[in-house]
Amino acid sequence: MIRKITISLIITAVLCIALVACDFDDRSGQQVRVTEPRFMLDTYVILTIHGYVAESVIEEAFDLIAELESLMSITIEGSDIYRINGSNGKPTIVDPRTIEVIRKSIEFSEISDGLFDITAGRLTRLWNFGENEAIPNETALIEAQKTVDFRQISILENTVTLSNPDAWIDLGATAKGYIADQVASFLIDNGITNALIDLGGDIKLIGSREDGNPWRLAIRNPFDQESEPFAAVIEVSDAAVISSGTYERSFEIDGIRYHHILDPNTAMSILTDVVSATVIAESGVIGEGLSTLAILKGSEAGTEILKTHPGFIGAILILEDGEIIEIGDVGRVA
């Protein structure tokens, strides 16, 4: 009898140890996940890092975002862009990182024949999507439209000059992607191997999830977010995933939808068959530029540009009739 009790106790103990061991092993595999949200860049920023990470690294990453925002914001007084726009056509000395973003933006302007144009600053401020839901005065729109032309930007070493003193630069279509790239580089330099940098839906990924699988991202459904919030789910590692959409920052008047992606030729929202463009790219700045380009150029011409652009990995375009087009490697799982 004593022998049986002893055996049963040993079995119970072994089972308990096995259970605890499994649990312990699971926890050590998961490591620590830190998720920190902030309101920055006029959006909701979330840094998710897993592994062993010092609190100071996260704070320094947020400091870096704030620093870059203070250089590239169109509204922050004293920023590089604010000073260029207020320079009355005189050369303005700016940070090399601002020049890098301006140069990259000009490349997108060139390949889109000027549809993508960072000198549309006066137009974007007139519309002020996200904070305003009214059509601006027509005369003001025409005056603002006259100032748009990326060819007027000249860069000499660390100075930027706009030949039209009335023109304004707005880096809203490229800066967030660039900032995501800079934060990713900073985190990698500080030993972070797995992170998700979410700048209000512009996402840069380092490494993978805790379980070693790629990060899982959902793409918003542009049509019916109540009953079906996501149009697709993709798995991605070590890349940027950036979306642009005509349903974001938009409003409707008399059955016409006005959205924030503007056509410099008309000063109005671009007419396009692409409602949502999600681009997976090697860098955030490329992803951001290409996702906007896909909207501006439409599905046919946009696809051609995307497929041949260096750093492009894949894209999911959602058209106005609901069709979903996959280009390249998108890692779609749902």
Next chain:
Amino acid sequence: MKSNKFWMILFGALLVVSGVATFLMIDMPQAVYAQIFIDGALVETINLSAVSETKDIVSHGEGRYVRIVAEPGRIAIVETNCYLQLCKRQGWRNSGVIPIVCLPNRVAIRFTSANLPDIDGVVG
């Protein structure tokens, strides 16, 4: 014979215990927590499943004003002084991967639950 009976009772007991535990785990409702962030700082976590009466949370100061109301199983921004009222337009929510965000007032409500889809981020 006695030995067999002992082992049968032991394994039978183990089966019953594991069966009851599994049943309880499956039947257990998954709690949904709403985390309220103001200026990026977590100020309150509410177990929506455990809310029994209406709970008011007001964030104000420096020209900002947001009133959040939690009711049994759901939460919403019901009043705000921001111009477009996009956060209020999101209405009542009981869960979801996408947070309720009021950018002008720097308020966010995020949901956590074991029942949420296995998603790390949302684009678009």
